[in-house]
Every structure is written in structure tokens, then in C-alpha cells.
Amino acid sequence: xxxxxxxxxxxxxxxxxxxxxxxxxxxxxxxxxxxxxxxxxxxxxxxxxxxxxxxxxxxxxxxxxxxxxxxxxxxxxxxxxxxxxxxxxxxxxxxxxxxxxxxxxxxxxxxxxxxxxxxxxxxxxxxxxxxxxxxxxxxxxxxxxxxxxxxxxxxxxxxxxxxxxxxxxxxxxxxxxxxxxxxxxxxxxxxxxxxxxxxxxxxxxxxxxxxxxxxxxxxxxxxxxxxxxxxxxxxxxxxxxxxxxxxxxxxxxxxxxxxxxxxxxxxxxxxxxxxxxxxxxxxxxxxxxxxx
Numbered sequence: 429x430x431x432x433x434x435x436x437x438x439x440x441x442x443x444x445x446x447x448x449x450x451x452x453x454x455x456x457x458x459x460x461x462x463x464x465x466x467x468x469x470x471x472x473x474x475x476x477x478x479x480x481x482x483x484x485x486x487x488x489x490x491x492x493x494x495x496x497x498x499x500x501x502x503x504x505x506x507x508x509x510x511x512x513x514x515x516x517x518x519x520x521x522x523x524x525x526x527x528x529x530x531x532x533x534x535x536x537x538x539x540x541x542x543x544x545x546x547x548x549x550x551x552x553x554x555x556x557x558x559x560x561x562x563x564x565x566x567x568x569x570x571x572x573x574x575x576x577x578x579x580x581x582x583x584x585x586x587x588x589x590x591x592x593x594x595x596x597x598x599x600x601x602x603x604x605x606x607x608x609x610x611x612x613x614x615x616x617x618x619x620x621x622x623x624x625x626x627x628x629x630x631x632x633x634x635x636x637x638x639x640x641x642x643x644x645x646x647x648x649x650x651x652x653x654x655x656x657x658x659x660x661x662x663x664x665x666x667x668x669x670x671x672x673x674x675x676x677x678x679x680x681x682x683x684x685x686x687x688x689x690x691x692x693x694x695x696x697x698x699x700x701x702x703x704x705x706x707x708x709x710x711x712x713x714x715x716x717x718x719x720x
Contacts, residue, residue, distance in 0.1 A: 493529065572611055582620055583620045583626060586627075589631035598706065614647065641705075646698060647698075649694045662674065689705045
């Protein structure tokens with residue numbers, strides 16, 4: 429409703445609050461994260477192509493070594509024993525077929541690890557519209573844990589306690605982002621360099637409507653005076669440049685968009701437990717997630 433100004437006789441409207449200006453730092457961080465995702469995806473694709481060739485060649489070499497072994501065994505004791513004996517001597521001097529088998533096995537294992545790492549990076553960096561398909565959370569958890577295996581081993585002992593048997597309806601990439609955030613936070617709460625003193629437990633179990641997932645660390649815990657702020661965007665206790673303060677905020681939004689919930693508690697024994705509830709495939713969420 430218009431209000432008449434007694435001073436000048438003109439109709440004026442009550443002042444409105446000006447729209448909030450976007451936080452430049454927030455925009456910069458969002459842009460940096462988007463650029464990082466694009467960079468990771470590009471690097472992953474560049475690695476993925478040659479590693480496919482390496483795995484193929486190693487497979488061919490493995491078959492060739494098998495054929496060589498079979499040929500030697502076939503012709504051993506034949507009319508040309510001197511030739512066979514000479515070949516066996518040369519192979520033995522080079523380390524023997526067993527050593528060759530070991531080298532091939534190690535090379536294949538390393539190449540498979542690189543391939544899986546690339547696959548996991550692509551999953552984490554993929555930016556798509558949210559999809560909803562039946563997913564096995566254990567596969568996504570293991571994918572996330574592989575990406576941080578070395579860093580985690582330097583800080584804590586990992587314990588997996590997978591008991592859930594149900595699949596949930598979800599977006600693999602977005603759930604991977606949540607699990608990676610929670611695992612990273614758990615790692616950072618465990619102060620190195622005394623890993624036997626710390627542990628990170630990842631456990632799952634079935635619930636009435638879906639599954640429950642917990643990530644528990646034996647680290648420093650969350651001070652009581654800031655516990656009410658940890659899901660607030662841009663809130664962080666990390667040093668400048670070490671955290672954006674968006675991880676838990678985004679994680680909560682993603683889980684709520686999946687019809688689930690996320691919570692935490694700090695037990696008296698120390699550390700922190702983050703708990704995620706997700707509905708089973710075919711079970712509608714109790715309340716549709718609201719976009720704010």
C-alpha cells in the first residue's frame with residue numbers, strides 16, 4: 429500500500445531490503461571447484477586411454493609366456509634335448525619363468541589400480557543432472573576409500589563393517605561426493621603420525637525403510653560450542669586454503685534430495701560418528717526434499 433509523505437505530498441512505498449549481493453569469495457570458490465572437476469575429468473580421460481593399451485598388452489604378454497612354458501614342457505625330453513636345455517638355462521639365468529610371472533602379475537595389478545583410480549575420479553568429478561538408479565553403497569564407499577587409501581593409512585587403521593544387504597535409489601556421483609566428504613573429514617580429525625592410535629570405522633546395516641551408514645573416527649571430535657554450525661555453508665575450522673566450508677552443507681542437501689537424513693554425535697569416548705539414512709529402492713521418502 430502506498431504511503432503519503434507529509435513532507436512533499438508524494439506517494440512513496442515502504443523501503444524494501446536490497447537484495448543480498450553474492451559473496452565474491454563464495455562465487456570464486458564455486459568457480460574453482462567447477463574448474464577442478466573439469467580438470468580432473470580431463471586428466472582422468474588422458475590417463476584412461478593409455479592404461480587401456482597397457483592392460484591389453486600385458487594380457488597378450490601373459491598369454492605368450494603361458495605358450496612358451498607349454499612349449500618347453502611339451503618338447504622337454506624330445507630329440508633335441510641340447511636345445512631345450514640351452515633355452516632353459518638362459519631362462520633360468522634371466523630369473524626363470526616364475527620371476528616373469530611375478531613381474532607380469534605386479535604390472536597387471538598396478539595397471540588395474542590405475543584404471544580403477546581413473547574410474548573413481550571420473551565418478552567423483554562428473555557433473556550431471558541428478559539420476560536415481562539402484563545403487564550398492566558398498567561399491568561407492570570402496571570407490572571413495574580407494575582414492576584416499578594412502579593418506580588414510582598414514583593417519584588411521586581402516587575397519588569395514590558392511591552388513592547392509594539392500595540397494596538404495598540414488599545418484600552414484602553425488603553419493604560418492606558425500607561419502608568422500610565424510611571420509612576426508614574423518615581422516616583430517618585423526619592427527620598423524622601415530623596410525624595405530626587412531627581408527628576409522630565404516631559400517632552399514634539395514635533399517636526398517638532402507639539402510640544406515642556410519643563413519644566413525646577416533647580423532648579430536650567436534651567442540652560443543654561449534655556443533656550447531658557445522659552444516660552452515662562456508663563455516664570451517666580449517667586453515668585458510670585447506671577447506672571451503674561447503675562439504676557438510678552440500679552433503680546434507682544431497683542426502684535430503686535422496687529422501688534421507690544425515691546427523692552426527694560425539695561419544696564420550698572421543699571422536700565423531702556421522703550417520704546417514706537412505707531409503708531402500710522403491711520406498712518413497714517420507715517428505716519430498718524442499719529446494720530452498
